[in-house]
Amino acid sequence: MDRQTYTAELAGLRELRAEIAAAEKTVAAAQKELDKLTAQRARRVAGLAGYEAAKADAVAKASGLSVGDVVRIAPLLDPTPAAVRAAKADDQAAPAAPAPVVAPKAAPVDAEPAAAVAPALTGPATVVEQPASAASAAPVVQASPIAVAPTESVAPVASVADPVQSAASVAAVPRPAVEAGPRELPALPGGPAGARFEAVTTGLVSKRPNFVQQARATVFLDAATGDLAVRDRVVRLDLGARTPGEILDTVLATAPGTERVYITAGAPWHDGAERYSTLKDAVAAWLNTPSERWTTAVGSGRDKLAGHFVHQRQPVGRYAPASAPDSASTEIRSMGEWFDADGADVVTCRQAFTLLWQALRRHWDDAVLMGSPSQTGRDLWSRTIPTTGKWAGGYPVLSEELRGLLHATGGQGRTELILPPRVPEQLPALVEYDRTFAYAKHLWKSPVGIPRRITAAAFAAMSEAEQTKALMSCSHWNVRVTVPAGWNHVGLLPAPVTGDRAWIYPSTPGETFVTWAGGAEVHLALANHLMPWKVEILGGLLFEDGKPLDEWGKRLKAAWADLTNLSKLHGDERQRQAAYLASRAVRSVLLFGLGGFAQRPRLVSGTTPLGEALPAGVEILGQDESVVTWQRQAGFSRDPYAHPEWAAYVWSGARAALLDMKYRQGKEVIGHAGALHAKPGTVVYFGTDGIALTERQPWPYRGEPGDYLLKGHLTGPVEHPTSQEEYLKLRGLGRAELAEKGADQ
Structure with a gap:
């Protein structure tokens, strides 16, 4: 072979390499589409099991599967007679002669429960100092804070100490298993009922309008x-x-x-x-x-x-x-x-x-x-729906069941007044910071499409990189959370309670609660710079990352x-x-x-002449000498613009930014702001997109969405407000003082 032939063969080989790469991409795309269609078929098969008269052979013929495959997807469709199944189960349950078993050593009282533990998102173990009140205890080393629950049950379990803690620190910091309140949040059901939580509403899509709104006089x-x-x-x-x-x-x-x-x-x-x-x-x-x-x-x-x-x-x-x-x-x-x-x-x-x-x-x-x-x-927004690309036909609206779940588990802004002894009775000052045009900072990425349900077992089966990516993606998680020993700052994750507040933010070391939270908040709990929290994944919903709100x-x-x-x-x-x-x-x-976009269940109001029968299920708002005014919940409407997944994701990101917000120059992080970057014991109040503290912070203000603007400064000493109403009065005084004296006071 001469040099000319060799060079020609190399050129041909490069062309062949390009063709192979293109073919591999085609195969990968086809495999991805096949996997998507196969998963869709499985969900539909599971959904058919909810019909009482459904038969496995008919479903198998319609789906192109064998009867065995159908039964594996939807066990309720198993045509085997109950007696035969029972006999088979008895045969399988009859054990052979048992092998001798060596009794295991007794587990220490502070052993972790059986669970698949993923590595900490902060990288190596982080050493954190105990608060001054626990100076005699040894430093606590937190490692691998994220855990996967052994089952999908959402009931709280007894909390146990981390195995690396000393006996002294465990005794000094009791860790009771308590719920944050009597309100129990819904969980993702299993079986055919669960398929409705991975589905959209048929025939309901957010489409770009083909008309122009008319202005009103x-x-x-x-x-x-x-x-x-x-x-x-x-x-x-x-x-x-x-x-x-x-x-x-x-x-x-x-x-x-x-x-x-x-x-x-x-x-x-x-x-x-x-x-x-x-x-x-x-x-x-x-x-x-x-x-x-x-x-x-x-x-x-x-x-x-x-x-x-x-x-x-x-x-x-x-x-x-x-x-x-x-x-x-x-x-x-x-x-x-x-x-x-x-x-x-x-x-x-x-x-x-x-x-x-x-x-x-x-x-x-x-x-x-x-x-x-x-x-x-x-x-x-509807006039920014794309006309080309994957979502050119509009964004599908999630199933009513899934919208109901997001409505019940995706809270809005954080409103919390932190009381003594966590803050002083006499405040040295009351300094208010407000995030400028806050929600605008969190619109660049949002969940789109049908979510993929992630069970505890599925999360455990992921690699470390896959787990980290899932938590950083558009996601919504059902978790069991434990506040770590030695924690002396504000709470990080919302816990459900009854009453007007609906959500609180536990921060007592050892406190355990079950909740739902967005990926941004869960990731912050695991990766904050102070101390990673222990989070056990009970289940979750993983969406495709998209940009429906960006434009x-x-x-x-x-x-x-x-x-x-x-x-x-x-x-x-x-x-x-x-x-x-x-x-x-x-x-x-x-x-x-x-x-x-959150599209809460509708409240319909109306009036009925006095003396006539009221509609069923109404709440009376008032009455006069002629009519009774009432309102009632009418459930979810078939609203083509209902996207609670977007609102929940943005709200979660905004709540996380109240705790830790990064200042960027291009892709480089040049600074931080938020409650976790203030001293423990200085945060007095959270108010949706603002914070009140007892001292000024060195947070730069550039006038950009999300930046923390100094909004008020009330010189102390100030009696700590005992209610939100008292705080709002003090906030007004602080704004007036700042306006009078200027930001350089």
């Missing part, structure tokens, strides 16, 4: 002064007794065709509130004030909502002419849905809406401001940045204030738009 009314901003003029009105009917009569006489009235100040729905036992009763009574000319709207056409929405401070009244109840309706709404007007007049509020529309219009050609930030946010978030962040800059640089004071209010409205669009 809108005016802005100060109900205290009677000032009405309509188009480019302001008119002073006499609103009479400020009932809904009188407001509508007066407004429509001045601005015919008005479809939406925003109340910027005055809150007429609170008139006479002292006559009612609750504020909600007063609002319901005002919304239903009898009128000869107006009645409650019954709704018609696209986006024509019916009935009133009873809320203590931001109610919505929907009215139609009594002579034509099916005709176009007019809404009375609160400006507070969008932003706190904070004394701004009706002209400034109207200008804020104009600036908001202009800012959104730069990023959406068809942007329209709808009645609420939630409706607007969802509509704008929506980028556009809203750009609109927010434009308005924020305008609020600082514009030469006119009114325009600066309007731009600031508009930037707050963008925040509301994102915040409430995201909450709209």
Whole structure:
């Protein structure tokens, strides 16, 4: 072989290598698709077992499987007579002569329970110092904090000490097995019922709309002064007794065709509130004030909502002419849905809406401001659904069972007042930090598609790399958690309790509880820089990583940045204030738009004439001399935009960032902020996207979404607040002091 032939053969070999690589990719893609279809077939076969008259042979013929394969997937379809199965089981149970067994040595009292233990996410074992109160105890070495439960039971088990701890430290730090409260969270069922938790709702998909929203004729009314901003003029009105009917009569006489009235100040729905036992009763009574000319709207056409929405401070009244109840309706709404007007007049509020529309219009050609930030946010998102790629046909809506699970187990923002002795009775100061446009930072990745159920056994069978990747992916985990001995900081994971709070954050060393948490929080519990917690995986849901909210978030962040800059640089004071209010409205669009994806079970309200029978299952909100106002839960609607998996994932990431947030420059981490980076005993309060502490922190503020902004500083000594109401009063004083003295005080 000469050199020329050799060179030619090498070139041919390279071409063959490329062809083989392409063929391997094709085979891998085909195998992936085959695995997907096979798993889908298995789920459908398991689902058919829920039908009482299902037969294995019919299912086998339809699925292309053998009867044996069908029975292995769905044991309930086993056609073997019960007596034969029982006899076979007895034969298998009859043991041969038992072999001699050597009695095992007694296990030490602090041995770990039988479980597959994965390595710590922090790498090598981490040595942490005991708090000052336990100085006599030896340092604690935490290793391999993540465990897999031996069964899928979610009942709490007795907690045991880590084997590396000394007897002294175990005695000094009791570790009781307690639940955080009597509220028990649902778990993933097994068998055919479990298949519904790996499924979507048939025929329900989030699709890009093929129509353009119609703008509504809108005016802005100060109900205290009677000032009405309509188009480019302001008119002073006499609103009479400020009932809904009188407001509508007066407004429509001045601005015919008005479809939406925003109340910027005055809150007429609170008139006479002292006559009612609750504020909600007063609002319901005002919304239903009898009128000869107006009645409650019954709704018609696209986006024509019916009935009133009873809320203590931001109610919505929907009215139609009594002579034509099916005709176009007019809404009375609160400006507070969008932003706190904070004394701004009706002209400034109207200008804020104009600036908001202009800012959104730069990023959406068809942007329209709808009645609420939630409706607007969802509509704008729907116009970012991709037209090409995997999700061009829209995003499927999860099964009702899975949505119910996420609703029950995916809490929202963290609200917690930390009481003495964990913090001082006398606070040296009260310093408030607020995360700027917080949720916008957590939209770059979200779960998509049908989740894969991960059992405890399946998690145990994963490699270390696979376990780490699963926890860092879009996921939702059912876990048993133990606070480590020596822990002296705030709680990391939510635990369920009854009552208004719904969730608490245990932090007592040795406390054990069962909960659900997002991958971001579980990963933080295992990988925080102070001390890894012990987490046992009972089960979970692993989604595909996607970007369904990324484009929506980028556009809203750009609109927010434009308005924020305008609020600082514009030469006119009114325009600066309007731009600031508009930037707050963008925040509301994102915040409430995201909450709209959660799609809680619907609350339907209505009225019934006094003396008539009430509908079944209603809660009475109030009554007057003519009608009873009520509400009831109506379950989940067939909402094509219901995606609680997105809301739960973003909320989980935001809760984790309250504890540990990274400052990045490109891909490089250049700093940290959050409660875990403050001294133990200095954190006083968590409030959704803010923290209050007893001292200032060296956290830089760059004005970017997620950054911690110094919002208030109340000089001490300050008596520790005993309730959220007391804290909010102190927070107001702290904001006023900071505004007066400046950030450099």
